[in-house]
Amino acid sequence: MSIERESMEFDVLIVGGGPAGLTAAIKLKQLAAAKGQDVSVCLIEKAAEIGAHILSGAVMDPRALTELIPDWKAQGAPLKTAVTEDKVLMLTETGARAVPHGLVPDALINHGNYIVRLGNVAKWLGEQAEALGVEVYPGFAGAEILFDEAGAVKGVATGDMGVGRDGEPGPAYQPGMELHAKYTLFAEGCRGHLGKQLEARYNLRDGVDPQTYGLGFKELWEVKPENHRPGLVVHTAGWPMDNATYGGGFVYHLEDNLVAVGFVVGLGYTNPHLSPFEEMQRYKTHPEIRKYLEGGKRLAYGARAIAAGGLQSLPRLIFPGGALIGDDAGFLNAARIKGSHAAIKSGMLAADAAFEALMTQRQRDALTAYPSAFQDSWLHAELYKTRNFKPYMKKGLWLGSFLFGAEQKLFKGKVPWTLHNSADHLELRPAAECAKIAYPKPDGVLTFDRLSSVFLSNTNHEEDQPCHLQLKDASVPIGVNLAQYDAPEQRYCPAGVYEIVRENDVPRLQINAQNCVHCKTCDIKDPTQNINWVVPQGGEGPIYQGM
Numbered sequence: 001m002s003i004e005r006e007s008m009e010f011d012v013l014i015v016g017g018g019p020a021g022l023t024a025a026i027k028l029k030q031l032a033a034a035k036g037q038d039v040s041v042c043l044i045e046k047a048a049e050i051g052a053h054i055l056s057g058a059v060m061d062p063r064a065l066t067e068l069i070p071d072w073k074a075q076g077a078p079l080k081t082a083v084t085e086d087k088v089l090m091l092t093e094t095g096a097r098a099v100p101h102g103l104v105p106d107a108l109i110n111h112g113n114y115i116v117r118l119g120n121v122a123k124w125l126g127e128q129a130e131a132l133g134v135e136v137y138p139g140f141a142g143a144e145i146l147f148d149e150a151g152a153v154k155g156v157a158t159g160d161m162g163v164g165r166d167g168e169p170g171p172a173y174q175p176g177m178e179l180h181a182k183y184t185l186f187a188e189g190c191r192g193h194l195g196k197q198l199e200a201r202y203n204l205r206d207g208v209d210p211q212t213y214g215l216g217f218k219e220l221w222e223v224k225p226e227n228h229r230p231g232l233v234v235h236t237a238g239w240p241m242d243n244a245t246y247g248g249g250f251v252y253h254l255e256d257n258l259v260a261v262g263f264v265v266g267l268g269y270t271n272p273h274l275s276p277f278e279e280m281q282r283y284k285t286h287p288e289i290r291k292y293l294e295g296g297k298r299l300a301y302g303a304r305a306i307a308a309g310g311l312q313s314l315p316r317l318i319f320p321g322g323a324l325i326g327d328d329a330g331f332l333n334a335a336r337i338k339g340s341h342a343a344i345k346s347g348m349l350a351a352d353a354a355f356e357a358l359m360t361q362r363q364r365d366a367l368t369a370y371p372s373a374f375q376d377s378w379l380h381a382e383l384y385k386t387r388n389f390k391p392y393m394k395k396g397l398w399l400g401s402f403l404f405g406a407e408q409k410l411f412k413g414k415v416p417w418t419l420h421n422s423a424d425h426l427e428l429r430p431a432a433e434c435a436k437i438a439y440p441k442p443d444g445v446l447t448f449d450r451l452s453s454v455f456l457s458n459t460n461h462e463e464d465q466p467c468h469l470q471l472k473d474a475s476v477p478i479g480v481n482l483a484q485y486d487a488p489e490q491r492y493c494p495a496g497v498y499e500i501v502r503e504n505d506v507p508r509l510q511i512n513a514q515n516c517v518h519c520k521t522c523d524i525k526d527p528t529q530n531i532n533w534v535v536p537q538g539g540e541g542p543i544y545q546g547m
Contacts, residue, residue, distance in 0.1 A: 016142075020187040043137070219298055223259045234252075310333070
């Protein structure tokens with residue numbers, strides 16, 4: 001289809017309206033104002049509104065935010081609940097043992113941090129960006145990378161609207177816009193659709209470890225006042241995971257009788273019968289978790305993949321015409337169970353480099369000052385200290401926890417060795433070699449099914465559009481995934497998107513794309529990497545309310 005698109009020109013284009021992208025936009029405008037310069041900054045976000053696709057636990061370290069906006073408290077930033085108490089529990093099926101405070105690694109000490117609803121923080125950052133003159137456009141998905149004649153990134157095209165399922169323009173068809181810039185910063189979050197393409201085109205992953213991931217679930221509950229302890233942070237390891245499978249849970253007590261409960265399953269698990277969603281539901285039945293939730297009401301649900309590989313899995317950050325920031329690169333610190341502070345810092349560092357380049361009349365070259373500044377930053381030092389966390393966890397819960405704890409407590413992370421990560425999709429074993437897992441039926445009070453959960457995520461996609469979950473080879477779901485792995489996509493998807501249906505006893509894969517919560521797990525965990533997640537029409541997907 002030959003498309004004639006309108007175009008707009010900017011100094012800097014930012015793709016993604018999470019903490020990293022919004023911070024980069026704010027920092028650029030702050031630098032321009034300090035120098036009396038006019039720098040045009042455009043930020044696009046695929047969600048219908050800023051913050052609607054943001055999902056995080058979240059305990060936030062305010063260090064980077066304080067560097068960006070020193071008076072954030074006076075400006076009304078929604079960091080309302082300071083951490084008052086940390087608890088780290090090792091769970092068995094019916095019991096729990098608290099890790100003595102003196103043995104808890106510094107990475108899990110949260111004094112000075114805040115329990116937040118990160119979607120609300122993103123919304124507030126969006127307001128700050130707009131007040132500084134950033135052009136913020138929610139509801140516009142970056143669908144295609146644009147390149148100039150020299151092969152440098154010159155911007156992106158937003159997605160076409162009104163295309164039918166057959167790929168042809170419908171009666172409401174509107175072509176996307178071309179957004180051109182001197183520099184483009186990609187801040188799409190974990191497993192970014194465009195970031196993945198940039199890594200391949202510019203060989204950004206050469207010489208580094210594969211990225212490894214977790215799938216994080218979160219529910220927001222309104223609990224009974226007598227069960228609420230504002231500022232309490234609970235982290236758990238152990239049950240319901242077995243010793244060989246990485247995973248852990250959290251309970252964060254916010255303000256207003258709100259509690260965030262969640263669970264993370266490392267996507268390097270080996271048993272294709274495992275269902276991360278069911279593990280999350282089972283987790284809530286543990287006595288130490290149930291006691292906070294009983295008598296309460298579930299308000300919201302969501303799921304999102306998490307980049308957890310650490311420093312050795314970071315790609316090269318720059319390429320001609322732009323850079324990767326935030327979790328599009330993978331800055332999250334899995335050992336601290338935190339990423340927002342890292343995303344904010346990376347956005348600031350990239351903005352500094354882009355502004356310096358603009359002031360010297362450069363455009364579409366490599367922002368080499370960005371990775372250099374990262375190397376010299378406190379963020380690099382923090383990630384270096386905890387770099388072995390995820391590889392240690394591959395050794396099993398107890399041995400991995402002991403080794404990481406010893407490295408942190410005895411050596412303060414200053415060890416000469418760096419352990420390495422392997423790709424999650426290579427870890428699945430054939431279904432016939434693995435034990436099946438019997439999960440209890442949901443009770444509709446404490447535990448729930450997928451579809452009622454997806455309903456709470458406010459997810460919506462127009463059905464008459466090209467499927468945004470693309471199969472590279474349509475024969476693989478039955479010929480390989482079902483035959484060898486018992487169709488694990490039915491279980492690893494947290495939203496019931498993938499379903500094996502049988503017609504005249506002939507199986508086929510049905511893709512319920514309208515259920516998709518944009519977690520990206522299918523793009524990560526599919527054993528043959530046959531599923532390619534691309535952006536649907538702008539404005540679609542979940543609408544999380546302050547998750």
